Amino acid sequence: MTSNQFWMIWPDNPMASALILFVIAMPFLYAARKLVHELFRSLGHMIGGPLRLGARWLFATARDMKERNRQVLLAHGREEVGQTIEREFERIGAMVTRDLEGYPALQRKLLEEITRVEEDYKKCGEVPPPPPEWVEAVTAIAKVKSDGNEMVQRILEEIKRSVGTIHDKALGEYRRAYESRHKILNGFMPFWRSLDKTFGQVDKKLTGLQDTSSKIDAQMEKYEQINKKTDKSEHALTVSAFTQFAIATLVLAIAVGGALVNFKLIALPFSEMVGAGDYLTATLRMSDVAALVIIFLEATMGLFVMETLRITHLFPVIANMSERNRRRMLWTAIVFLFVFAGIEAALALMRDMLAADRQALVQSLASAQQVAPPDPLLRLIPTSAQMLLGFFLPFALAFVAIPLESFVYSLRTVGGAFVVMLVRVAGFILRVLGNLVRQLCRVLVTLYDVTIVLPLLIERLVKATRGDEDARESRPMKKAA
Amino acid sequence: MLKRLLLASLLGLSVSTCTDQRSHTQAVYMLIDTSGTYAQEVGKAQKIINYLLGTLQSGDSLAVARVKTRSFSEKDIIAKVTFDNRPSQANAQKRAFRDKIDAFVKTVGGSAYTDITGGLIQGGMFLNETGAGRKTILIFSDMQEELDKVTIRDFPISLKDIRVVALNVVKLKTDNIDPRRYMGRLEAWQKRVEGAGASEWIIINDIERLDSVLGKS
Numbered sequence: 262m263t264s265n266q267f268w269m270i271w272p273d274n275p276m277a278s279a280l281i282l283f284v285i286a287m288p289f290l291y292a293a294r295k296l297v298h299e300l301f302r303s304l305g306h307m308i309g310g311p312l313r314l315g316a317r318w319l320f321a322t323a324r325d326m327k328e329r330n331r332q333v334l335l336a337h338g339r340e341e342v343g344q345t346i347e348r349e350f351e352r353i354g355a356m357v358t359r360d361l362e363g364y365p366a367l368q369r370k371l372l373e374e375i376t377r378v379e380e381d382y383k384k385c386g387e388v389p390p391p392p393p394e395w396v397e398a399v400t401a402i403a404k405v406k407s408d409g410n411e412m413v414q415r416i417l418e419e420i421k422r423s424v425g426t427i428h429d430k431a432l433g434e435y436r437r438a439y440e441s442r443h444k445i446l447n448g449f450m451p452f453w454r455s456l457d458k459t460f461g462q463v464d465k466k467l468t469g470l471q472d473t474s475s476k477i478d479a480q481m482e483k484y485e486q487i488n489k490k491t492d493k494s495e496h497a498l499t500v501s502a503f504t505q506f507a508i509a510t511l512v513l514a515i516a517v518g519g520a521l522v523n524f525k526l527i528a529l530p531f532s533e534m535v536g537a538g539d540y541l542t543a544t545l546r547m548s549d550v551a552a553l554v555i556i557f558l559e560a561t562m563g564l565f566v567m568e569t570l571r572i573t574h575l576f577p578v579i580a581n582m583s584e585r586n587r588r589r590m591l592w593t594a595i596v597f598l599f600v601f602a603g604i605e606a607a608l609a610l611m612r613d614m615l616a617a618d619r620q621a622l623v624q625s626l627a628s629a630q631q632v633a634p635p636d637p638l639l640r641l642i643p644t645s646a647q648m649l650l651g652f653f654l655p656f657a658l659a660f661v662a663i664p665l666e667s668f669v670y671s672l673r674t675v676g677g678a679f680v681v682m683l684v685r686v687a688g689f690i691l692r693v694l695g696n697l698v699r700q701l702c703r704v705l706v707t708l709y710d711v712t713i714v715l716p717l718l719i720e721r722l723v724k725a726t727r728g729d730e731d732a733r734e735s736r737p738m739k740k741a742a
Numbered sequence: 743m744l745k746r747l748l749l750a751s752l753l754g755l756s757v758s759t760c761t762d763q764r765s766h767t768q769a770v771y772m773l774i775d776t777s778g779t780y781a782q783e784v785g786k787a788q789k790i791i792n793y794l795l796g797t798l799q800s801g802d803s804l805a806v807a808r809v810k811t812r813s814f815s816e817k818d819i820i821a822k823v824t825f826d827n828r829p830s831q832a833n834a835q836k837r838a839f840r841d842k843i844d845a846f847v848k849t850v851g852g853s854a855y856t857d858i859t860g861g862l863i864q865g866g867m868f869l870n871e872t873g874a875g876r877k878t879i880l881i882f883s884d885m886q887e888e889l890d891k892v893t894i895r896d897f898p899i900s901l902k903d904i905r906v907v908a909l910n911v912v913k914l915k916t917d918n919i920d921p922r923r924y925m926g927r928l929e930a931w932q933k934r935v936e937g938a939g940a941s942e943w944i945i946i947n948d949i950e951r952l953d954s955v956l957g958k959s
Contacts, residue, residue: 529829536827538801540766615829622833626792626840 290709291716298706305702312695319688323681330677331495335487337670338498342484346477353473360466371459374452381445502674509668516661520556523605523654526647528552530611556658559601563659565594573666602655609651613644769803769874770794770956771865774820775883776808777856786910787882788847790949795836797956800827803872806843807861809883810853812893814860820846824872856888859895862935866901877904878956884912885931902939907955909946 269278290297402420405413486494532548539547568579569591582590617640710717772794774787791806798804805822807813821842825832862879869877879901885908889895908931917924932943946952 532800533828533830536801537799537829537832538767538827543766618830618833622836623796625837626796 287713287716290713291720294709294713297709301702301705301709305699309695309698309702312691312698316688316691316695319684319691323684323688326677326681326684330674330681331490333677334495334498334502334674335490337673338494338501339484339487342480342487346480346484349473349477349480353470353477356466356470356473360470367459367463371456374456374459378449378452378456381449384442384445499674499678502671505667506671506675509664509671512664513661513668516658516664519654519657520560522650523556523559523658524549524552526612526651526654527555527605527608529615530608531555533611533615555601555604559598559605559655560658560661562594562597562601563655564662564665566591566598566659567662569594573662575662575666575669598655598659602652605651605655606648607651609647610644613640613647765873765875767801767803767872767874768798768876768878768956769869769872770798770805770878770880771868772804772806772880773809773813773858773861773865773882774806775856775858775881776810776850777853777888779852780856780884780912781850781852783882783910783912784847784850786949788843790880790882790909790952791843792840793949793952794956795840797953798825800825800829800832803869803874804839805865805868806846807864808846808850809856809858809861809881811855811857811890812860813857814864816864818861818864819868822868855890855893856883856886857893857895858883858885858887859899860893862901862906862938863899866899866904866938869904879904879906880909881906882909884914885927886914899934899938901935903941904939905942905944906935906940907944907946907952909949909952911945911947 266272268282269275270281271277402417405417483494483497487498528549531552532546535548535551537546537548541547541550564573564575565579567573568576569582569587571580574580579587579590772787772791774784775781776784794804801824803822803824805819807819810818821839823835823839825835858881861881865879869879887895908928911928913921913924917927928945935943944955946955
């Protein structure tokens with residue numbers, strides 16, 4: 262008998278042996294039924310309880326974190342909108358100051374123009390004096406009947422001639438008067454145009470003010486919503502943060518591409534300065550690290566320029582600096598940027614020279630014949646392009662500060678939301694596991710009962726028989742009663 | 743002031759501890775067989791040296807030595823160089839090295855005997871002196887060692903952590919008659935080299951494959 266068969270009551274028949282052992286064990290299993298049930302239940306509580314507790318704690322933590330994120334988001338949104346409103350007010354203040362400064366002059370000009378127009382109008386109203394009273398006398402004489410009297414006719418002809426002369430004179434005077442009034446009216450035109458232009462300017466300025474005011478109204482509305490902590494404002498701020506995050510990530514990725522180009526430009530010449538044989542790690546050369554440090558320094562200087570210009574607000578210390586110190590820092594950073602740009606341009610030239618030297622060496626090693634040097638113009642173009650890139654890339658990198666700020670601020674919201682989601686998922690998994698363990702223990706209890714189904718059936722039969730006997734015994738007693 | 747100095751020294755210490763102290767350079771010692779008719783193959787050896795000059799970087803070392811009647815001597819080293827850390831200087835050194843090899847190729851003459859073992863001992867010593875991280879001996883030979891009566895080479899040698907590459911192992915007339923001689927010769931060399939503690943034994947007859955071997959760490 263091998264060691265594996267020691268348990269076999271019926272040698273070489275494991276099935277029968279197992280069955281006999283099971284039958285022997287069954288009474289004991291039945292006897293231990295309550296204890297085993299208790300054990301399974303305890304196990305279920307022992308494992309499932311902490312899991313459920315953990316899940317509850319995680320959900321509570323997720324709630325707290327969400328609330329904290331909400332507070333941070335609203336505070337940041339409030340600050341941002343506040344700054345926008347402040348800027349709009351500054352703009353409107355500047356506009357009002359600028360326009361009101363010129364307003365007295367404008368008013369004076371308008372009054373002068375109106376006065377002149379009024380005077381001219383009055384002049385236009387002056388009509389030539391009415392015909393003299395002798396016209397009536399002439400009319401009376403004209404009614405005198407001549408009756409062929411020569412004397413009378415001569416007098417009348419004389420009067421007619423005199424009247425004709427006077428009429429021509431009066432007509433001439435009238436024409437001259439109207440001509441001068443027409444001239445005055447004609448002189449009105451520039452004044453009207455000037456008035457129209459002045460009113461147009463006033464209208465434009467007032468419209469600009471109105472636009473800015475409506476912008477402020479919209480921002481104020483947003484500010485009020487944030488102050489009221491409404492879901493709408495929270496949602497809007499979250500969406501805005503996610504959009505900012507996506508845009509900032511994209512722009513930063515582009516900037517990383519630029520930095521890589523920059524790195525390629527200066528890594529080789531740096532090996533000429535710090536040596537190509539020193540390694541920081543198994544694959545990272547010291548010259549590469551030095552080139553990276555220079556690029557990071559350029560980005561940092563750019564960041565300082567943006568901070569001192571108050572375009573970004575990553576360092577409150579710089580924002581709170583006195584105006585004099587801020588200007589000093591700005592100029593220092595700009596000077597550093599120029600120095601770095603100059604160095605990079607020189608390094609780019611050096612890189613080109615080194616690459617050309619290496620190329621010439623490789624060519625001479627590969628072939629015995631001397632290869633003719635390339636066209637100088639063809640070499641000049643990439644060299645100049647490299648130098649220009651080397652000079653301008655540090656300045657381009659300076660603008661990284663703007664997307665970086667957006668990235669940092671939006672990362673708080675996006676990262677916070679992501680962590681909350683992770684905590685919730687962990688809580689959900691723990692809850693599912695807890696429930697699974699509890700259900701598994703219940704299944705085990707049932708399975709245990711299935712294995713000892715025979716003793717349980719016997720127990721039920723015994724209980725049923727006893728129940729019948731008890732019933733029979735109690736019936737005669739009732740009858741007797 | 744003291745505080746600043748302390749901070750600076752701490753920073754320096756952290757940088758120096760961060761620096762990888764292992765050697766990342768490689769050293770190559772090339773043995774060129776100039777005995778008998780194999781001296782005619784020296785043109786191929788020149789191409790391999792040119793390839794090595796194009797491949798090796800700043801800080802790497804290269805030495806080329808000839809295998810003749812007795813090769814355990816510094817005098818047999820035709821040219822040796824450790825390339826400067828500055829790439830421009832390294833390029834100048836490579837040009838000078840190439841000129842030396844060109845001059846050697848023009849004046850090379852055959853020797854009566856072939857002392858490969860002596861060359862290997864000399865190469866092992868040179869490579870260990872360089873302190874390079876990767877050490878390789880290239881043997882440009884038919885691997886047929888022939889020693890005169892007074893030269894003693896039948897003793898254990900040490901080539902610990904050195905990779906040995908046999909290049910252009912041409913078949914001799916006798917190998918063509920009985921190829922087992924060729925196989926047996928190579929097996930004997932493999933046994934000897936691996937017994938000497940070499941990290942690897944490689945045979946390359948196609949020079950194009952040299953790139954994959956030298957590029958391998």
